[in-house]
Amino acid sequence: MRAYAIKRILQAIPILMLVSLISFGIMQLVPGDPASLLAGPNATPAELEQVRINLGLDKPFLTQLFIFYGNLLKGDLGHSLLLGKPVTEAVFERSPVSISIALYSLVLTVIFGLAIGVLAAIRHNTWVDQIATSFALIGVSLPNFWLGLVMIVVFSVHLGLLPTGGYVPFTRDPMGWLVAATMPAVSLALMQIGLLARLTRSTMLEVLSQDYIRTARAKGLSEIRVIAKHALANVMIPVVTVLGMILSVLMSGSVIVETVFAIPGIGSLLGNAILGRDYPMIQGGLLFVAAVLLTLNIVVDLLYAYLDPRVRVR
Amino acid sequence: MSQTPLLSLRNLRTMFTGENGEVVAVDNVSFDVNAGEIVGVVGESGSGKSVTALSIMGLLPKTGARISGGEILFRGRDLLKLSSREMRGLRGREIGMIFQEPMSSLNPVFPIGDQIVETIIAHERIGHRAASARAADLLNRVGISSPARRMLDYPHQLSGGMRQRVMIAIALACSPKLLLADEPTTALDVTIQAQLLDLLRDIQDETGMAIVLITHNMGVIAECADRVVVMYAGRVAEEAPVDRIFDAPNHPYTVGLLGSTPDITRDERRLWTIPGSLPRIEAPPSGCRFAPRCQLAIADCERGQPQAVQIGAAHWAACLRTQDASSLGRKT
Ligand SMILES: Nc1ncnc2c1ncn2[C@@H]1O[C@H](COP(=O)(O)OP(=O)(O)OP(=O)(O)O)[C@@H](O)[C@H]1O
Ligand SMILES: [Mg+2]
Numbered sequence: 001m002r003a004y005a006i007k008r009i010l011q012a013i014p015i016l017m018l019v020s021l022i023s024f025g026i027m028q029l030v031p032g033d034p035a036s037l038l039a040g041p042n043a044t045p046a047e048l049e050q051v052r053i054n055l056g057l058d059k060p061f062l063t064q065l066f067i068f069y070g071n072l073l074k075g076d077l078g079h080s081l082l083l084g085k086p087v088t089e090a091v092f093e094r095s096p097v098s099i100s101i102a103l104y105s106l107v108l109t110v111i112f113g114l115a116i117g118v119l120a121a122i123r124h125n126t127w128v129d130q131i132a133t134s135f136a137l138i139g140v141s142l143p144n145f146w147l148g149l150v151m152i153v154v155f156s157v158h159l160g161l162l163p164t165g166g167y168v169p170f171t172r173d174p175m176g177w178l179v180a181a182t183m184p185a186v187s188l189a190l191m192q193i194g195l196l197a198r199l200t201r202s203t204m205l206e207v208l209s210q211d212y213i214r215t216a217r218a219k220g221l222s223e224i225r226v227i228a229k230h231a232l233a234n235v236m237i238p239v240v241t242v243l244g245m246i247l248s249v250l251m252s253g254s255v256i257v258e259t260v261f262a263i264p265g266i267g268s269l270l271g272n273a274i275l276g277r278d279y280p281m282i283q284g285g286l287l288f289v290a291a292v293l294l295t296l297n298i299v300v301d302l303l304y305a306y307l308d309p310r311v312r313v314r
Numbered sequence: 315m316s317q318t319p320l321l322s323l324r325n326l327r328t329m330f331t332g333e334n335g336e337v338v339a340v341d342n343v344s345f346d347v348n349a350g351e352i353v354g355v356v357g358e359s360g361s362g363k364s365v366t367a368l369s370i371m372g373l374l375p376k377t378g379a380r381i382s383g384g385e386i387l388f389r390g391r392d393l394l395k396l397s398s399r400e401m402r403g404l405r406g407r408e409i410g411m412i413f414q415e416p417m418s419s420l421n422p423v424f425p426i427g428d429q430i431v432e433t434i435i436a437h438e439r440i441g442h443r444a445a446s447a448r449a450a451d452l453l454n455r456v457g458i459s460s461p462a463r464r465m466l467d468y469p470h471q472l473s474g475g476m477r478q479r480v481m482i483a484i485a486l487a488c489s490p491k492l493l494l495a496d497e498p499t500t501a502l503d504v505t506i507q508a509q510l511l512d513l514l515r516d517i518q519d520e521t522g523m524a525i526v527l528i529t530h531n532m533g534v535i536a537e538c539a540d541r542v543v544v545m546y547a548g549r550v551a552e553e554a555p556v557d558r559i560f561d562a563p564n565h566p567y568t569v570g571l572l573g574s575t576p577d578i579t580r581d582e583r584r585l586w587t588i589p590g591s592l593p594r595i596e597a598p599p600s601g602c603r604f605a606p607r608c609q610l611a612i613a614d615c616e617r618g619q620p621q622a623v624q625i626g627a628a629h630w631a632a633c634l635r636t637q638d639a640s641s642l643g644r645k646t
Contacts, residue, residue, distance in 0.1 A: 215413065215420065218373060218406060218411045219405065220403065220406030220407055220433070221402075221436050234421070234423055307423065309422070309423060309468040
C-alpha cells in the first residue's frame with residue numbers, strides 16, 4: 001500500500017511539470033504582445049519596454065522558462081497586475097472559500113447521492129425507486145446557476161431565511177459560514193447528487209445480483225448487514241473513482257456559483273483575472289487549481305486502492 | 315428407517331413469473347433426507363436442482379419467485395411457515411450451503427478469515443478472538459495450511475479449489491445438521507474435484523451431518539451418495555438407494571443418464587446420449603415430461619403425469635413403463 005502511494009505521488013510530478021509548462025505557455029501564446037496589452041493602448045514605447053523588462057519578456061525563451069521554474073520552486077508565482085499583490089497571497093486568501101464550499105457540496109453529494117441510490121436499488125421497481133429516480137433525473141437536468149437564482153428568490157427574497165450572498169469564514173463564525181455556504185453548496189451539489197444517485201443505484205443493483213451476496217444471505221446474516229457491509233463495500237469502489245471527477249466539477253462549477261452568490265472565492269478571482277487580462281494571476285491560479293485537483297485525485301486513487309484489495313496488490 | 319427424516323420435502327412447487335405469466339420450475343417434488351446420509355440429486359441442466367435447494371434455504375429471488383405449494387419440513391417444522399427472522403437464524407447455523415461458483419461466491423473485498431468469523435458471530439454469543447480461533451481450526455480442517463496467515467488473504471489470492479474449501483469452512487462454521495452442496499465441484503478440475511469430494515465425505519463421517527449433494531455427474535453420485543433423487547424438468551423421475559440406481563434403474567431417463575456417463579469399469583466405448591433436449595418450462599408437455607424424448611413412450615404417457623410407483627425398498631419411479639425401463643437398463 002505504501003509503495004503504491006509513493007508510486008502514485010511520483011507519477012504526479014511529471015503531470016505537474018506539464019501543467020506548469022502549459023500555464024507558462026499561456027503567456028507566450030497570448031495573441032499579440034502581452035506587454036502592450038498590459039501597458040494599455042496609450043503607453044509610450046519606454047513604458048512598454050519597462051513592462052517587458054518587468055515581466056522578463058525581453059529575455060530569450062529558454063531563459064524565461066528557466067526563471068519561471070526557478071520562481072515556481074521558490075513558491076513565487078509572480079505579481080498580480082490587478083490586485084497589486086503576490087499571486088500566491090491572493091490564491092491563499094481565496095482558496096479556503098472555494099475549497100470549503102466544494103467540500104461542503106461533496107459531503108452533501110456523498111450523503112444524499114449514496115442514500116438515494118441505495119434506497120432506490122433495495123426498493124427496486126417500487127414507488128420509492130420511482131421517486132428517487134425522478135429526483136435524480138431532475139437533479140441532473142437543472143443547471144446550477146439557475147438553481148442558485150431560484151433558491152435566492154425563494155429562500156432569500158420571499159422567505160427571508162438565508163442571505164442572498166456573501167461569505168463568512170468558517171474559522172471566524174461556523175454558524176455564519178453554514179448559513180452563507182448552504183445555498184451555494186446545495187446548488188452546486190444537486191446535479192452531482194443526481195449523477196451519484198444514478199451510479200449508486202445501478203451499481204447496487206448489479207452488486208445485489210452477485211453470488212457473494214447470495215453467500216452472505218446463506219450465512220444467515222441480517223439484511224442490513226448484507227446491504228451495509230457486503231454490498232456497500234463493493235458499491236463504493238466505482239463510487240470512489242467518480243468522486244475525483246465530481247470534485248473537479250464542483251471546483252470548476254464554483255466559478256458560476258460564486259458569481260451568482262457574490263462569493264469571493266478562487267472562481268471569482270480567476271474569472272476577474274481573465275476578464276482583466278491579469279496574466280500572472282491566470283497563470284498562478286490555474287497552476288494552483290491543477291495542483292489541488294491532482295492532489296485530490298491521488299487521494300481518491302489511494303482510497304480506491306484501500307477499498308479494493310485487488311488493486312492494492314499490483 | 316423409522317426415525318423421522320431430518321428434511322422432508324412434500325409436494326414442493328416453485329414458480330417464477332416470466333414475461334408470459336408464471337412458469338413452474340419445481341413441480342410436486344417430494345423426497346426425504348435422513349440425519350447423517352448423503353442424498354445425491356441429479357438431473358441435467360435446468361431440471362430444477364438449484365431452485366429446489368434455494369427454496370429450502372429461503373433464498374429464492376425476492377421478486378418474481380414464489381413457492382406456491384407444498385411443505386419443507388426440517389426437524390419437524392415447516393420452513394415455509396417460519397418468519398424471515400427465524401429463517402435467518404436457521405441459515406448458516408442449522409443448514410449450510412455451498413455453491414457451484416467458487417470464483418465469485420466469496421466477497422472480493424473482505425479477507426476470507428473475516429468472512430468465516432462473521433458467520434460464527436452472526437449466530438453465536440462468542441467473542442471475536444474465540445471466533446477467529448474457530449475459523450482457523452475450520453480452515454485447517456478443510457485442508458488449508460498455515461490458516462492463521464491465510465485468514466488475512468483476500469479471495470483473489472486463492473485458487474478456485476482453495477476458495478471452495480473456504481466456502482465449505484463457512485458452511486461448516488456453526489456445525490449445521492444439513493449441508494446443501496449445489497454442484498460444489500463442477501467448476502473445478504478433476505483432481506481437485508476428487509479431493510473436495512473426499513473432504514466432504516470425511517467431514518460427513520466425522521460430524522454426522524446430512525448432505526444434499528446436487529450434481530449432474532453420475533460418477534460423483536456413485537462415489538458419494540447413499541441415496542439418489544433423479545430430477546427431470548422440475549419433477550422427481552426416480553428415487554432409490556445408490557446401488558439400485560446403478561444396478562436396477564427403473565425410469566427410462568435414469569437409464570439414459572447412466573448411458574451417457576462414460577463408464578470405465580465396464581470398458582464401454584459407446585456413449586449413449588438422450589436424444590432431444592429438456593422441454594421449455596414455458597410450455598411443458600401435458601403428460602410425462604420425458605415422453606417426447608423417451609424411446610419407450612406410449613400413448614398413455616402423454617395423457618397425464620405418471621404417479622410414482624414403488625419398486626422396492628425406498629425405490630420409486632414416476633413412470634408407466636418401469637418394467638420395460640428396467641430391462642432397458644440391463645441391456646446397456
Ligand atoms: N431467477 C429465475 N428467474 C426465472 N427462471 C428461473 C430463475 N432461476 C431458475 N429459473 C428457471 O428454473 C428452471 C430450473 O433451474 P435450476 O437453476 O434449478 O436448474 P438446475 O437443475 O440447477 O440446472 P444447472 O445444472 O444448470 O444448475 C430453469 O428452467 C430456469 O430457467
Ligand atoms: Mg443449478
